[in-house]
Amino acid sequence: xxxxxxxxxxxxxxxxxxxxIRAASxxxxxxxxxxxxxxxxxxxxxxxxxxxxxxxxxxxxxxDRDSAMAAVRQMLESGDTPDVGCFQINTGWHPDAFETVExxxxxxxxxxxxxxxxxxLHGSTGNWADAVAGFHSRxxxxxxxxxxxxGAVLAELQGQAPRMPSPAAPQRNGFPLxxxxxxxxxxxxxxxxxxxxPLIGTx
Numbered sequence: 001x002x003x004x005x006x007x008x009x010x011x012x013x014x015x016x017x018x019x020x021i022r023a024a025s026x027x028x029x030x031x032x033x034x035x036x037x038x039x040x041x042x043x044x045x046x047x048x049x050x051x052x053x054x055x056x057x058x059x060x061x062x063x064d065r066d067s068a069m070a071a072v073r074q075m076l077e078s079g080d081t082p083d084v085g086c087f088q089i090n091t092g093w094h095p096d097a098f099e100t101v102e103x104x105x106x107x108x109x110x111x112x113x114x115x116x117x118x119x120x121l122h123g124s125t126g127n128w129a130d131a132v133a134g135f136h137s138r139x140x141x142x143x144x145x146x147x148x149x150x151g152a153v154l155a156e157l158q159g160q161a162p163r164m165p166s167p168a169a170p171q172r173n174g175f176p177l178x179x180x181x182x183x184x185x186x187x188x189x190x191x192x193x194x195x196x197x198p199l200i201g202t203x
Contacts, residue, residue, distance in 0.1 A: 012039075016048035016086035019107035027115035033128060034115060036153040037135070040146070041088040050107050054083035069101050076101075087114035 016038045024031035035048075042052040044061040051068035053060050055075055062068035068084075072091075075082045081092025084104045089097050091104070097113045098104045114135075121131035132150050133143030 012047040014047035015050045015107040016042060016111070019086060019111035020048075022108060023111035023115040026112070027119055029115045029118050029122075030128070032154055032157060033118075033132070033150075034111065036150050036157060037114065037118075037132070038086045038111070039153050040149050041083075042086060048086055050086050050105060050110075052085065052088065054088055055080060065105050068105055072101055072104065085110035087111060089113055 017035055020034035020038050021031050023029070024034045038048040042049045042061075044052065049061050051062040051065055053062065053068060053071055053075075055071075060071070062071060072082055072084055076091065081090060083090045086107050087110050089104070089110060091097075094113070094117075098109060103109045118131050118135055121134045122128060125131050125134065129147060130143075133140070133147045136146035137143045
């Protein structure tokens with residue numbers, strides 16, 4: 001796994017990071033992108049945290065899998081729909097994503113579902129920027145704000161300083177790291193997140 005983890009420069013280690021890289025290899029989603037998303041969703045104690053739950057807008061980082069599963073079971077029994085695991089998959093929007101609560105907190109299962117969903121979004125939108133925005137929300141403003149957060153983490157991983165978009169060009173997302181086009185290969189640092197307009201210099 002050390003060899004695979006090395007394909008994303010600057011990334012911390014941990015179960016979510018490793019699962020993201022495996023899912024990227026299997027799905028064709030750029031590894032940098034999946035690593036950035038899991039960090040945006042669950043960063044805690046210096047890495048992405050697999051035992052993370054967001055319930056009613058409040059994120060909680062549980063110390064271990066058992067305590068996280070117990071908490072989610074109570075939420076589900078109450079009719080709530082928390083976001084769970086490495087990629088914070090919402091149990092209401094994605095009711096068929098996992099067969100069991102155990103699967104929700106399996107880093108590989110969580111990452112694999114996130115990767116499949118991103119590929120579907122990429123197929124329907126034609127670019128990674130809109131796919132990332134849609135991964136978070138169908139609301140354009142919320143999706144765009146999320147895209148900026150993911151772009152900032154990508155820049156952090158790749159050792160680049162993000163450039164904010166010009167107010168005169170609101171259609172730009174502010175980061176070059178998600179350009180449209182075919183899936184990137186593991187280890188490549190192609191621009192992934194702009195909608196065809198590079199806003200950060202190429203690596």
